[in-house]
Amino acid sequence: MQDRVTPLAAVVLAAVLAAGTAAFAVTTDGFTVYTTEGARRASVERDPRPMPDITLEDQNGRILDLDDLRGRIVLTEFIYTRCATICSELGQAFAQTAKELHGPLARGDLMLLSISFDPAYDTPAALSDYAARHGADGTHWRVVRPRNTEDLAALLDRFGVVVIPNDLGGYEHNAAVQLIDRDGRLARVVDYTPVDAVVAEVKPWLDG
Amino acid sequence: MVGRLMLPISWAQLCGAGLWIALAIPPLRAAAEADMSLHMLVQIPLLMLAGWLVVGRTPAPRWYRTADYGGWAGTLVAIFTTSYWMVPWVLDAALLDVRFELLKFFGLPLLVGLPLRWSWPRLSCVGRGFVITNMLSMTAFVGWLYIAAPVRVCVYYLVDQQTTAGKLLLVATILASLLFFLRCLFGGAAAARVDAAERQGRTAFEG
Numbered sequence: 001m002q003d004r005v006t007p008l009a010a011v012v013l014a015a016v017l018a019a020g021t022a023a024f025a026v027t028t029d030g031f032t033v034y035t036t037e038g039a040r041r042a043s044v045e046r047d048p049r050p051m052p053d054i055t056l057e058d059q060n061g062r063i064l065d066l067d068d069l070r071g072r073i074v075l076t077e078f079i080y081t082r083c084a085t086i087c088s089e090l091g092q093a094f095a096q097t098a099k100e101l102h103g104p105l106a107r108g109d110l111m112l113l114s115i116s117f118d119p120a121y122d123t124p125a126a127l128s129d130y131a132a133r134h135g136a137d138g139t140h141w142r143v144v145r146p147r148n149t150e151d152l153a154a155l156l157d158r159f160g161v162v163v164i165p166n167d168l169g170g171y172e173h174n175a176a177v178q179l180i181d182r183d184g185r186l187a188r189v190v191d192y193t194p195v196d197a198v199v200a201e202v203k204p205w206l207d208g
Numbered sequence: 209m210v211g212r213l214m215l216p217i218s219w220a221q222l223c224g225a226g227l228w229i230a231l232a233i234p235p236l237r238a239a240a241e242a243d244m245s246l247h248m249l250v251q252i253p254l255l256m257l258a259g260w261l262v263v264g265r266t267p268a269p270r271w272y273r274t275a276d277y278g279g280w281a282g283t284l285v286a287i288f289t290t291s292y293w294m295v296p297w298v299l300d301a302a303l304l305d306v307r308f309e310l311l312k313f314f315g316l317p318l319l320v321g322l323p324l325r326w327s328w329p330r331l332s333c334v335g336r337g338f339v340i341t342n343m344l345s346m347t348a349f350v351g352w353l354y355i356a357a358p359v360r361v362c363v364y365y366l367v368d369q370q371t372t373a374g375k376l377l378l379v380a381t382i383l384a385s386l387l388f389f390l391r392c393l394f395g396g397a398a399a400a401r402v403d404a405a406e407r408q409g410r411t412a413f414e415g
Contacts, residue, residue: 009277016281020288027295036300036363162363174363 037174040160041189044178048185052154056115056144059127059136064144067184073104073205074111074180077192078161079143080118081130083170089193090175091134096195097177097202098141104206105140112141117163117173119145119152159186179205217264224261231255232313241303244362244369245376252293252316259321268326282327283339289319290343294350296361303364344385351377 025031033039051066058064075097077090094112104110114136116122122130127143130136136143146152156163163173177198179188190201230236231254240251268276276282292298293312301308331339353361354374360367 005277006274009275009281012275012281013277013284016284016288020284024288024291027292027298034295034297035359035361036297037359039297164364164366166366167368172360172366174360 036162037176040174041176044160044186044189048181048183048187049158051180051184051186052151052158054151054154055147056151057124057147058138058142058144059124059131060138061124063147064142069111069113069180070184071182072109072111073182073202074113075198075202076113076115076159076178076180078117078156078159078163078173078175079114079130080116080171081122081126082118088133091130093192093195093198094141094177095134097198098135100195100199101202101206107207108140109207110140110202112136114141114143115155116143116145117152117156117161118171119147119149160189181205220261221264221266224258224264227254228258228262228313228317231258244299244365244373247299247302248373249376249380252312255313255316256290256320256324259317260325261321262317263322263325272326273330276323276327276330278332279327279330279335282323283331283335286320286323286327287339287343289315291346294346300362300364340388344381344388347377347384348381351375351381 028034029039029042033042054066056064056066075094077094079090091114094114098105098112101110105112114130114134116127122145124145127145131138131141131143135141146155159178161173163171166172175192176189177192178186179190179202181187188201190198192198231240231251237251240246272282293316298308302312303309328336351374354370354377356374357370360370362370365373
């Protein structure tokens with residue numbers, strides 16, 4: 001009752017297997033990337049992305065031009081100050097990173113930037129409160145917000161950060177530490193913990 | 209009977225087409241995609257079902273049967289397509305990029321429903337068992353991964369939804385495994401009768 005194996009059938013079967021495997025390999029970037037966050041990290045590492053041409057406002061109400069940060073390494077995290085869970089973990093991890101890298105920070109070779117994606121709520125006062133909670137000094141570690149919604153959209157888009165509201169009135173987002181190189185390009189995205197791994201990732205980028 | 213005479217296609221086919229169109233209606237589509245579990249466990253399987261229904265009793269064309277030795281080529285196409293839609297970023301991309309959404313709405317009916325309808329009956333018993341057990345373990349693995357993963361695998365879905373989807377995938381796997389097991393235990397005689405009847409029918413037809 002079974003069909004005969006014709007040469008055509010054998011070729012078709014081989015072609016389906018090859019095409020299916022190839023398609024899956026392309027989809028997963030060689031069986032390594034399965035998530036949107038994984039794809040973002042691979043893409044950033046392959047093609048560093050220039051920062052959008054925008055300015056930010058920090059916890060002291062000072063204006064910060066992203067362009068002015070060129071020439072040093074900048075570590076960024078995205079936060080919203082009302083966040084009770086992951087963002088305070090992120091803040092603590094960032095504080096620990098700051099402690100480990102105090103040398104380069106003090107030299108001005110490195111800077112930390114906590115960026116709020118909730119600028120409507122996160123006024124300079126709220127940012128200042130967050131800064132005090134986590135020990136951001138306002139010079140080497142600044143807590144900032146975009147100055148309007150267009151800038152916020154441009155920033156999130158360029159970083160590949162997706163923010164969705166949760167059921168508790170807060171947000172969920174792909175949390176990570178983003179490294180901006182001396183040419184002002186987003187060049188690496190890494191997990192914010194363990195701090196040792198963050199430090200190990202950053203060190204080769206620094207002078208000395 | 210009158211209906212059947214007047215319609216060039218069957219009611220089942222009509223239902224399949226209706227289902228396909230209904231799933232594409234914007235409010236329904238948005239509702240199905242707003243929740244990860246609905247997206248993975250309702251919309252995607254229904255799209256496959258729509259394709260399967262639309263094919264109906266239309267026999268596979270000659271070229272298909274020639275190319276599809278033992279039902280394997282078509283079944284493999286279906287397996288690859290379902291595996292593709294188990295990749296979390298592809299699920300994300302369907303929400304963001306209309307090209308992926310189109311791929312989903314045409315790919316799942318035409319590359320899973322259709323080939324399964326035509327190839328599955330041609331697959332040997334061992335082949336079917338192999339495919340079923342593989343799909344079950346793959347689904348269970350994805351379900352477990354969604355529950356155990358320390359990260360959110362989809363950026364467009366909340367972590368709670370991911371856990372729920374994982375649990376439901378596990379429940380679905382367990383139920384399907386039970387059904388498959390019961391079929392293996394008690395369905396043997398019935399299956400043998402069907403096989404015998406099919407063989408007889410085919411011989412009569414071919415003769």
